[in-house]
Amino acid sequence: MITAHLRKLRKRIEISSEEERAIRGLVSETRRCRPDELVVRAGEELNNSLMLLDGWLARCKDLPGGERQVTELHVAGDFADLHGFTLKRLDHDVVTMSECTIAVVPHDRLRELTNKHPRLGRVYWFATNIDAAIHREWALSLGQRSALSRMAHLFCELYVRLDVVGQASRGRYEFPLTQRELSECLGLTVVHANRTIQELRRRSLIELENRQLTILDRRGLEGVAQFDPTYLYLDKHVL
Amino acid sequence: MITAHLRKLRKRIEISSEEERAIRGLVSETRRCRPDELVVRAGEELNNSLMLLDGWLARCKDLPGGERQVTELHVAGDFADLHGFTLKRLDHDVVTMSECTIAVVPHDRLRELTNKHPRLGRVYWFATNIDAAIHREWALSLGQRSALSRMAHLFCELYVRLDVVGQASRGRYEFPLTQRELSECLGLTVVHANRTIQELRRRSLIELENRQLTILDRRGLEGVAQFDPTYLYLDKHVL
């Protein structure tokens, strides 16, 4: 449930019990979605934002020719489109990568919240700024890292983020994406994504089967990725 | 001066004269910087954010091997590190690409502002969300567009953004980056960036000399770029 979200917030920021109550009051309803469902379409007018309680979502941007780039992956505890609160429409689709449980948060309530609790306003502003930091790291990957390093980096990032919400343990987590979807995150073709996975396997850095990702050699993987988690801002912040 | 900033805001959002006064009160001092100056270093603790009054800035991320990716370019009217207000440190450097005039905005004043004027808090939240939208478009470019299309897209984006603050006219604007810096925006080598410029020239889409970029055929350039400016959110918003 929403505990993942609170856990993620509290990893970085103090939240009082009164503030927690206000946060819990944000949710108007809960929805379940099947895999491969289009949850938010780019451009449509928004009155709600979606908090992901369980499962995986992706932000997808498409070119006219059909090429797709995933710009961020979301896991339990994330807001998938909190930026829609200020932007009013998205510049990308939001698509389920697995079965999902999603909490609906009306923008009216967010507006009230930011009026009554300016500090929580800054907390959620902070949350969207972390998304932007993730975007920048992905841009660095797409522009400068090799396919191998890029994929390793993604696996490292997801490990850290899932660990925060208790969905990774002993170097293992569920990874529901197909190789096609993975390739769309990395700016690669499916064929090359496949070969890159195999190279990571060959080097005994990971295992990937039955939608389960196992990191066999964390140091090694982080080395290939040149992974430095500071861009995830996991230390304590005062707002 | 700060008029560029207000002009950019008002293109998208109503700002009352009282709010304008509050905004003008943000600036504590003004600085001048030479080209190639490191203005903010990644990781250092921040108590101010920087509003660019004139010139160009870049957000740069570096890998240990020396590879550099620029994740966003900033022009007059932009906040270069408004996200530093909530993040407290940056995951990237901020570097001047030309001579710059920069207004310093203490975080204390931003905190006051967001407490007293929750709506302006949302306005600046909105501003950082547009930066994130630009990041996503760049990720799409880096992941899916060819070198030619990517460069064309960047030139289109900058034209629109400069036009908003009155720094582009009749398809022309000042473009102070060297080819090296341009290549670092696009995830290309300098050599290939050079060849790509030449191809855009050969197709009579642009001219580029003496740091002046001229778009000769806007339709043509936008076609090559598959440019759609909706990701810049230039329509009116209610917050």
Add this chain to the structure above:
DNA sequence: CGAAGCATTGAAGTGCGTCAACAATCGTGG
């Protein structure tokens, strides 16, 4: 006026893409 940075060009190499085929797995209906 010399040195350093910048733009340009050519030749050769490679990481990743494309095309095509096939195997494995999955979901669904009969």
Add this chain to the structure above:
DNA sequence: CCACGATTGTTGACGCACTTCAATGCTTCG
């Protein structure tokens, strides 16, 4: 429960967009 089509994963051969290396002239500016 099996049949069967569709999706996913895998492999090989080949091609190309972009990189690498290296050289040369062109600016710019102490």
